[in-house]
Amino acid sequence: MLNRRDFLAAGLAAPLAYAAGSFVPAWAQSAPNFGAPTLPNPGFRRMKMGDVEIISLIDGIARRPLGEEFVKNAPLAEVKALLTSQGLPTDYIDVPFTPFLVVAGNRRILMDTGLGEWGGPTTGKLLENLRAAGFQAGDIDTVLITHYHGDHINGLRNKAGEFVFSKAKVLVPSVEHGFWMDDAKMAAAPAGMKGAFDNVRRTFAQMPAGMLQRFEPGTEVLPGIKSIAAFGHTPGHTLFEVASAGQTFTFVGDLTNVPALFARNPDWAVTFDMDAEAARKVRREVFQRITASGSMLGGFHFPFPAFGKMAASGSGYAFQAIA
Numbered sequence: 053m054l055n056r057r058d059f060l061a062a063g064l065a066a067p068l069a070y071a072a073g074s075f076v077p078a079w080a081q082s083a084p085n086f087g088a089p090t091l092p093n094p095g096f097r098r099m100k101m102g103d104v105e106i107i108s109l110i111d112g113i114a115r116r117p118l119g120e121e122f123v124k125n126a127p128l129a130e131v132k133a134l135l136t137s138q139g140l141p142t143d144y145i146d147v148p149f150t151p152f153l154v155v156a157g158n159r160r161i162l163m164d165t166g167l168g169e170w171g172g173p174t175t176g177k178l179l180e181n182l183r184a185a186g187f188q189a190g191d192i193d194t195v196l197i198t199h200y201h202g203d204h205i206n207g208l209r210n211k212a213g214e215f216v217f218s219k220a221k222v223l224v225p226s227v228e229h230g231f232w233m234d235d236a237k238m239a240a241a242p243a244g245m246k247g248a249f250d251n252v253r254r255t256f257a258q259m260p261a262g263m264l265q266r267f268e269p270g271t272e273v274l275p276g277i278k279s280i281a282a283f284g285h286t287p288g289h290t291l292f293e294v295a296s297a298g299q300t301f302t303f304v305g306d307l308t309n310v311p312a313l314f315a316r317n318p319d320w321a322v323t324f325d326m327d328a329e330a331a332r333k334v335r336r337e338v339f340q341r342i343t344a345s346g347s348m349l350g351g352f353h354f355p356f357p358a359f360g361k362m363a364a365s366g367s368g369y370a371f372q373a374i375a
């Protein structure tokens with residue numbers, strides 16, 4: 053069960069409160085206990101694509117009560133009906149957190165970092181699963197960040213203040229960095245959003261010179277890896293497209309939260325989308341393109357192994373995980 057501290061640590065309270073207008077929603081404190089989510093074991097999955105290997109690595113799963121606020125623009129009864137039609141529970145939502153590792157030649161590129169030491173007991177498993185897959189934190193040469201919500205950046209730094217991927221360059225979208233590091237934006241933000249700004253500052257404070265590198269979304273960030281602007285979920289939310297031997301894999305970050313809801317209904321807005329209309333448009337555009345090309349995709353909040361393909365389904369899309 054997620055308690056108040058888990059929400060704060062997850063960096064989830066802030067965007068949620070931003071929408072709700074209060075710091076901690078009442079249901080977060082009085083939620084019934086739905087039990088703990090089951091973590092996959094092993095917590096990694098390898099996929100070969102051309103000359104590269106892509107490995108999904110689960111950091112954990114947070115189980116949260118499903119309330120009216122989770123989908124901002126649909127009645128709870130409709131949300132529950134969609135879950136029921138897919139054989140999913142309706143009292144709670146399991147939200148997985150899944151960074152990806154790209155192994156390309158001698159490069160080891162991690163995409164997003166999970167919650168690290170800052171989340172609840174069913175999260176923070178990235179390093180364990182990285183080791184199980186045969187890698188150490190020190191092997192990572194590059195970390196690519198999609199956006200600055202806590203579940204994506206908190207794993208960069210442990211509670212002792214050390215940078216976990218000590219040999220890595222950390223590549224961040226310039227727009228995203230600019231927004232969260234802007235003192236005027238922080239001062240103007242609603243009280244409930246201040247925690248998310250503080251979290252970003254704690255994470256990036258005194259990052260050694262040369263470790264942090266900003267890129268313009270839309271540019272190639274590494275050989276064979278292109279960044280794609282997908283602003284909406286956050287002001288600088290960015291995707292990464294890995295290409296090898298004529299095939300592509302797109303890491304879509306938080307283009308959707310759980311696909312059982314937000315791929316099936318791309319017009320639904322999760323409570324964490326900061327600009328719901330921009331997020332809705334880019335979600336439709338990207339899914340349309342990925343479906344038409346038949347390319348692989350992976351999503352941070354997709355069910356394990358979190359990569360597969362998207363297929364058109366009704367007025368939306370259905371995620372089909374690889375077997």
Ligand SMILES: [Zn+2]
Binds near residue numbers: 201204306352353
């Ligand atoms: Zn997220």
